[in-house]
Amino acid sequence: MAIVDSSRELEQPEHKPIGWDGKRLRAMLEESEQLFARTGRYYGLEELELQRRDPIRYEKIFSHLRGGLVSARETALNISASPIVKEIGELSFMLYTPEGDSIALSTGIIVHVHTASDAIKFMIRNDYEDNPGIAPRDIFCNNDASIGDVHNADVLTMVPIFWQDEIIGWAGGVTHEIDIGAKTPGSVPVGPISRYEDGIDIPARKIGANDTLFRDHIEAGLRGTRTPMYWTLDERTRIAGCHMVRDAVERVILEEGIDAYKQFIREVIEEGRRTFRNRLLEMTVPGRYRAVAFTDVPFAQESQLPSYARVDTLMHAPTELRITREGLLEFDYEGSSGWGYHSMNCTPSAMQGAIWVLLTQTLICNDKVNDGAQLGTRGNFPPGTWTNHSNPAASTGIAWYFLIPSFTGLIKGLSRSLQARGFVEEVLAPYPFTANVFQGGGIDQYGRQSATTNFGLSSVGGGAKMVLDGLDHAAAMWNPEGDMGDLEMWELIEPFLYLGQRVKANAGCGRHRGGAGYETLRFAWKTPFYEIQNIDNGLSHSTSGLWGGYPSPTGYRHNVRGTNMLELIAAGEEYPTHDGDPEHSNVERLITGQRDFDQHTTTLPELMTHGDLYVCVYHGGHGLGDPIERRPQAVQDDLNGGYVLPRLAETVYQVAAAQDEHGGWQVDAEQTELRRAKFRQLRRERAVPVREWMAAERERILAHARGEGQFIAPVQVMYAQSMRLSDRWARQYREFWDLPADFDYPVPTPTVDLTKTILAAAQEV
């Protein structure tokens, strides 16, 4: 009897707090936040005393920590077998304070520096110190975007670091999985319409102790994805890297002492905040900057979806960037359209992560990159919008789908500011969406079940610069080290051969053109079935170029099933290695079969089998400046390099070009000048005053109130969602067009209605 009573003891034994000086961790976090709220300085620091007294020692500590992080990444990635991690480098390691503020980070996918911070703070606020407990050699994991992540495929591992009996920080690591076990294959699944279909879900969970993973966690991983080997090795990659970071911290403490380390981690974050503010003051101009981005989700034809999700959607991201006189950077997404029954929704953690990754490539490309910069920003991501779905059931499987285009507004705003300040070498037109996404799963060439997300997408064209053209096929906004990987590696894991890969003439035109994208032609090989999808914007341009530059062309779909490829090969006849100009498509010219050749560019997975063909087009970057100011010689180089179609060299760049006897293009500079002068006259003849055009446009808008409007349903719903979610945006919209105070588009917005119910219920609680 006594034994039973003992085993059911209600009073848990008391644990000594793990924070500093006998404090609980939660108390440390609250104290840190209160000090910042009161003083505007990290931990209320007025003076960076260690840095002032001994700057060499201070920098040495930072270098050792930073070196430990980079070394952890470069070493640990060799454990992984996934080409996304091993070849592309889609991982990073981070070091945090006990409260979860980042101190330093490695290179890599640094969007997650702040998402892991959110996850650590979630655990602290929810008293993980008591249950499940935070102890030396524990291992924690999170991939829940509502806690701190972008989407499930980005898996975060966090290891607390102790010195004696105090927690002195956290090591964090992230990898991007190749498949996450979602409703449809891959790492950015388009199939889910609720979070219950997003795949493996680990909401900030303790997954190991004594430096050893729990057996039940290992089993869940093995059973949870279509690619258990990659999952398992990626997890070991993250843990090994975190342990290397922990070792690096312990070495620093042994050399410098625990007191110096504690002082250093406070000062270096405050230094990060001050540095960021100084960069704003040095390089920008205070003011208000606006930009807008869109993307299409064309699901009305997707018969696999339930009726409420089978709709075409246009997503809307009005971005207001404010640089205040005080040196704060504010992001405001007021007026964004609503979340939807698709997997392209976001959480604030994801949005803040994107801010982070872009700032490190623009304003804070210095060495002390940490959460200090985050303290210098403010974000408004209104509940119920796609930026902050606030719906426990909403999917974020491919949150990147609109997160990427939506942050082009940040690039535009900063570029206007940098130019106004004279830093022309830093000015960029927007980057494009990193797409097409070649993604799917089925039976591979070895007869095994498999899945893939091909990361050739991490090398799209960069935005045009003010002093140069954009970077050709080598950029991704979410990873500062663009790398498409090796084709041979992708061919090993995907049952699709590469028939060819070459530059695509899809750079956005401008005085400087965007970087060109590229295309690959994939040939389904020895697979009985593989469901594969296209993911891109094909109906809408996500944004424009800068200062007269055009956006890059949209994506398109060109897949052929039941082809004559095998017959062509058997007969030794010509077969395509690329699609080229879709107006004179090589694939269409040479290949027969059941053809999808259209602008329906985001689809659910559709089956392909041995012998089928898939054209994969990666975007070009957007242009900068008036195209008719492009140097004729540069257009000639574009023509000879395949960066622009001859037809568009004439109609956009207005050059006089002709081919010589060898097929090389020659541009006549004098004739070009004459042609351009005439073109300016043509512009004058066909243009109208903006206010005149606005009067006619206003009538088109007002017609909707009478039930006579012509805008297609997704456009009307987009406006209605934005107006119903934001009184401010609705007022601005009506004021701009001088519409009646009660003007609205006469369409239902069921997700907005649900949002209002959810938010009202949350308020009651």
Next chain:
Amino acid sequence: MRVDKSMLSDLIDERLPRDTVRAIQSSFKDPARFDTYIELLQERVTWTDRIILPFGEHLYVVVKPDGRRIVKCDCGHEFCEVEQNWKLEALINVRDTEEQLLEVFPRMMQGDPRWSQIREYLCPGCMTQLEVEAVPPGYPVVHDFVPDIDGFYQEWLRRPVPTAS
């Protein structure tokens, strides 16, 4: 890295070797850059109004003798006061048919005009294409940039906003 007026001029005109451009990009920023840039721009325009802020390619904020701050094109055309949206005073060409979109995009890659139209904003003086928007029909004209000129000069540069004289 100190970038003097001559080097800045070469940078803008693309006469610098790539490694020099790279060095300028990677170096610490020159605190004098704003003044150097303004001076260079002022030399390059044909009119005498004082430039107080560069405002994108071809556009400037200038101060007039009566103190008004005006958005002005380098051809001399004056749009409006800086707090207003200069685009509303521009000329516009809207591409909202497939045929018009195909003049500037490859076929199949032009988008769908029901979802997305291209608006070209032109200077009435020189017919330069100053901005392009890609938005659905019915979208308000975007007001890209409203600088806080007083805050910039007085609080950041710690000097008065220049006057016309």
